Amino acid sequence: MSVPLLQVEELKVHFPVRGHRGQRVLRAVDGVSFQLSAGETLGLVGESGCGKTTTGRAVLRLVEPTGGKVVFAGTDVGTLSGQSLRRFRRRMQIVFQDPFASLNPRMTVGDALLEAMEIHQIGRPQERRAMAQELLVRVGLNPDYLERYPHEFSGGQRQRIGIARALAVQPQFIVCDEPVSALDVSVQAQVVNLLQDLQQELGLSYLFISHDLNVVRHVSQRVAVMYLGQIVELATVDELFSAPQHPYTQALLAAIPIPDPEEVLRFLPLAGELPSPMEPPVGCRFHPRCPHATAACAGEAPRPQLITPSHLVACHRVRQRREEQC
Amino acid sequence: MLDILWHRLRRALLVILGVSLFAFMIVHLTGDPAVLMLPPDATIEQVEEFRQAMGFNDPLWQQYLRWLSKAVRGDFGLSLRHQQPALALIAERMPATVELTVAALLVALLLGIPLGVWTGSKGNSLPSFLGSIFGLLGQSMPVFWLALMLQLLFGLIIPIFPLTGRGTISQLVMPAIALGLYTTATIMRLLQSQMGEVLQQDYIRTARSKGLSYTRVVFKHALRNALLPVVTIVGLQLGTLLGGAVITESIFAWPGVGRLLVQAINNRDIPLVQAGVFVLAIGIVTINLVTDLLYTWLDPRIRLQR
Numbered sequence: 001m002s003v004p005l006l007q008v009e010e011l012k013v014h015f016p017v018r019g020h021r022g023q024r025v026l027r028a029v030d031g032v033s034f035q036l037s038a039g040e041t042l043g044l045v046g047e048s049g050c051g052k053t054t055t056g057r058a059v060l061r062l063v064e065p066t067g068g069k070v071v072f073a074g075t076d077v078g079t080l081s082g083q084s085l086r087r088f089r090r091r092m093q094i095v096f097q098d099p100f101a102s103l104n105p106r107m108t109v110g111d112a113l114l115e116a117m118e119i120h121q122i123g124r125p126q127e128r129r130a131m132a133q134e135l136l137v138r139v140g141l142n143p144d145y146l147e148r149y150p151h152e153f154s155g156g157q158r159q160r161i162g163i164a165r166a167l168a169v170q171p172q173f174i175v176c177d178e179p180v181s182a183l184d185v186s187v188q189a190q191v192v193n194l195l196q197d198l199q200q201e202l203g204l205s206y207l208f209i210s211h212d213l214n215v216v217r218h219v220s221q222r223v224a225v226m227y228l229g230q231i232v233e234l235a236t237v238d239e240l241f242s243a244p245q246h247p248y249t250q251a252l253l254a255a256i257p258i259p260d261p262e263e264v265l266r267f268l269p270l271a272g273e274l275p276s277p278m279e280p281p282v283g284c285r286f287h288p289r290c291p292h293a294t295a296a297c298a299g300e301a302p303r304p305q306l307i308t309p310s311h312l313v314a315c316h317r318v319r320q321r322r323e324e325q326c
Numbered sequence: 327m328l329d330i331l332w333h334r335l336r337r338a339l340l341v342i343l344g345v346s347l348f349a350f351m352i353v354h355l356t357g358d359p360a361v362l363m364l365p366p367d368a369t370i371e372q373v374e375e376f377r378q379a380m381g382f383n384d385p386l387w388q389q390y391l392r393w394l395s396k397a398v399r400g401d402f403g404l405s406l407r408h409q410q411p412a413l414a415l416i417a418e419r420m421p422a423t424v425e426l427t428v429a430a431l432l433v434a435l436l437l438g439i440p441l442g443v444w445t446g447s448k449g450n451s452l453p454s455f456l457g458s459i460f461g462l463l464g465q466s467m468p469v470f471w472l473a474l475m476l477q478l479l480f481g482l483i484i485p486i487f488p489l490t491g492r493g494t495i496s497q498l499v500m501p502a503i504a505l506g507l508y509t510t511a512t513i514m515r516l517l518q519s520q521m522g523e524v525l526q527q528d529y530i531r532t533a534r535s536k537g538l539s540y541t542r543v544v545f546k547h548a549l550r551n552a553l554l555p556v557v558t559i560v561g562l563q564l565g566t567l568l569g570g571a572v573i574t575e576s577i578f579a580w581p582g583v584g585r586l587l588v589q590a591i592n593n594r595d596i597p598l599v600q601a602g603v604f605v606l607a608i609g610i611v612t613i614n615l616v617t618d619l620l621y622t623w624l625d626p627r628i629r630l631q632r
Contacts, residue, residue, distance in 0.1 A: 062531055089537035101528035106550045116536045162532075169536070 004035035005205050006059070006173060011068035013051070013058045017278060026278050028054040030229035031068070033304075038172070041199065041206040043220030043237070045213060045252070049274060051229040052209045053097075056175040059207065060092050061085065072173065090120045093166035097178035099158035103150035109136070109161055110146035116168040135164040140194060156187035163194065173205045180215060192219055213256050217241055222310070225249045228285045229277055231304070235311040245313040247290050284316065292317050334618050338611045345607040349600045350393050354386070362594055363406055402601035407593050412601035416583055420605070422492055423582035426575065427567045429498050430506030434563070438510040439556070442517025446552070447525060447544050457518055464511025469570055473504040473577040490579035501578040505570055509563045516559055520552035527551075554624055561617025565610040 013029040029051040036042050044052050057063040059070050061077055070077040072092060080088050096102035103112060113132040117123060123131050133143035139160040150158055159179060166174055176195065180188040192215060198204060210216050216223055217237055224234040225248065233246040244250045251270045272289045275281055281288050287297035296316050304314040307322060353359045360377040361368075368376075377383055381392065396402070402412040445457030480500060481489040487500050524530065525548050533547045572584035579585070583602055590598035 057531075060535060062535055086537040086539065089535060094531075094535050096528050096532065098528055102532050104529040104533070104547055104551065107547075115538075119537050165532070165536075 005038045005040075005073055006036040006207075007069075007071040008035070008059060009033050009069045009071075011055065011058055011070065012066045013054050013063055014066040024278050027229050027280060028277060029058060029065075030277075030280070032226070032229070032231055033068075034224055034231065034234060036173070036205050036207060038205055039199070039203050040222070041208050041220045043216035043223040044207060044209045044226060045211060045216050045223060046226035047211060047252075047274060049277070050226045051277070052211075052226055053177055055226070056094065056177050056207055056209050060089070060094055060175055062094070087120070090122075090169040091171050092173045092175070093169060093171040094175040094177060095159070095162050095166050095179045098182050099155055099162050100150075100182070102162055103158060103165075105150055108147055108149055109164075112161070112165055113146070113168045116165065120169050122169060132168070135167055136161075138167070138198070139164045140190075154187075155183050156191060159183060159187075159191050160194065163191075163198070167198070167202075171204070173207070175207045175209065177209045178211070179208075181210065181212060188215065195219065213252065225252065228275065228280050230285060230314070231312075232286065232315070233311075233313050234304075235308075235313075239308065239311050245307060245311070245318045246286075246315050247292055247317070248286050284314075330622060331619065334615055338615045341611050342608060345611075346394055346397060346604060347390065349603045349607075350390050352599060352603070353596050356594075356596075359596065363596060397600075397604060402604070403597040405590070405598040406595045407590075407598070408595075412597040413605070415586065415598060416601050416605050419581060419583045419586045422580060423568070423571050423575070423584060425492075425498070426501055426505060426571055426580060426582060427564065429502035430509065430567050430571075431560070431564065433502050433506035434509035434513055435560070437506075438513030439517060439553075441510075442514040442556075443521060443544065443549060443552075445514070446518040446521025447548070449522070454518065454522075457514060461511045461515035461518070464507050465515070467507065469504055469508065469573050470577060472507060473501070473574055476500045476504055477577070492580050497578075501574050501580055504578075505567060505574045508570070509560075509567060512559060512563060513556055517552055517556055520555060521548055524548045524552045554621070557620055557624060558617060561614055561620075564613045564617075568606055568609060568613075 011029055011032045012027075015026040015028060017024050017026045032051075032055055034042060044055065046052050054063055058065045059077075061070075061080075065078065072088075075088065077085075077088065077092075107115075110129070110132055113135060114128055117128045117131065118125075122128070129146070132146055136143050136145055141157060141160055141164070145153075145161075150161065153161065159182075163179075179195065180191050183191060195206065196219060199206060206219070208216060208219055220237050222234065222236050223240045224231045225240070225246065226232070227248050233240065233244065233249045240249065241253065244253055248270075255270075270289050271291075275285070275288065281298075283299050284290070284293070284297040284302050287293040290297065294316070300316075302314045302316045302319065304312050305319055306312055307318065353362075356362065360373050360380065360382055363380075364373060364376055381389060384392075400413050404410065405412045405415055408415055441457060441460070445454045448454050477489055477500065480487045486496075488494070488497050491497050521544075525544075530543060530547055533543045538547075571580075571582060572588060574580065575582045575585040576588055583606065587599065587602040587606075589595075590602060
């Protein structure tokens, strides 16, 4: 593998929560590591509340990480502050989930795009309008839309504006935080295709956060599965979908509805609810819900292990099975 | 835009018509107008003669139309006490009231907006706590009490400002603060909660991800969105300020319409009361109309709708 564009090591985000039982800590992200190469898409999946979004925001330092390291193109993002951080934001952008909430209702599309260009002094002042129009064309919108306000657009159009806004500063890396889950299914495909076309043309890297496994499978080269603030499995798309190793991944994949009444359930469905990230289970965080859990699982947290050069799993059972095979 | 203007103007006219009916009825709701207007020692013949002359024996609707047709031309009759045209008396006192109201509004805006932004952008912290206390106090203190306390503290104990009267800037300070503090507190509280809410929005995160500085995010992206409800409140509060001026003017012996109106009520000077109520009502309706239009200009989302 070439030198990674983005390297995340043991990223942690803990939120203090004050309740009636005194101050407690919510471990939204608890030791997440991954790498991303230039031009690559890494899918990040998991159920609601597992820390996907917080991971994405912490990488961009929109949320302050509690621990760990984020290195982007050789720069430790954690050491930046004030103006240097703001300048650095040009290289890493984000597309938010809700295109209705993420655009300032009091600014025209043009204002939103031009502001970003002005801040980072992209292009000459007199060229910027033309550049903004070009951006709109690039994301499949009419260049005349520059004068319009966000409320005049449909959800899909707004998400295109959101993408244009992210592109306005010519970033290398974009966090796509559930970019299509607020959209109609018919529009989802268009936006996903747009993101892929832009990636090809501009050589962008994506961290693609989603709970929709079908979308992730379509756009990603590699996929990371998160559970309760940790990555339990990380592999190439083919390996993960054809030979999932972690029981949680298996359960997730089994939950994808297949439009065939003859199809039998391949894996055991999950029991129970997602435990609170304020009191994560001791040992393997998944063991209270795992159909294969043993005493060892409740004792010690499994370390992530490479089972092939491109397949990482954190599970005692997988490790044992492999040791038996050897 | 013209469409909206016309629509709102029609409604405003309707309100003014309603107020005129009310102002007219004051005369008939407070007893026999002829007896009220004449001195107590008038003979029955004199009263009857006066009633004929004033047309009080005609059907009410005729009297109303007659009164209204004069009123729209600015003729409310002579003030019983001053023996001068009522409207002229009001007009003469108007600048003082406008001066006080504007000064109070300035106090409210210049104090309320910065305080609201400051306390609202700090989250759960000491400034926001102190702001809440100030807001609560400011909204709970009645104008008459605050005015008296100000007079006591800054007029007598530490005599920095003159107690009453109008003419110099220093005479304006205390009435303006007394009248404006309630609105200051209202604006501050509203803006505090609005800022808190707006700063949680996704588009604020968008703005931050663009690499904008904190100040720019707060003032350009958050404030513009948080200010909208404040505009409405300021519009409504202007009416309250005009009305509140009645009490403040009386306490500080401020020679404005409010004080004149109180005196007119005490003297049963009906033409003057009618003229005063009518003029103040038109003022408030006009302010609300302007607020409405300003609102559509500020919020592009409203522009499309009616």
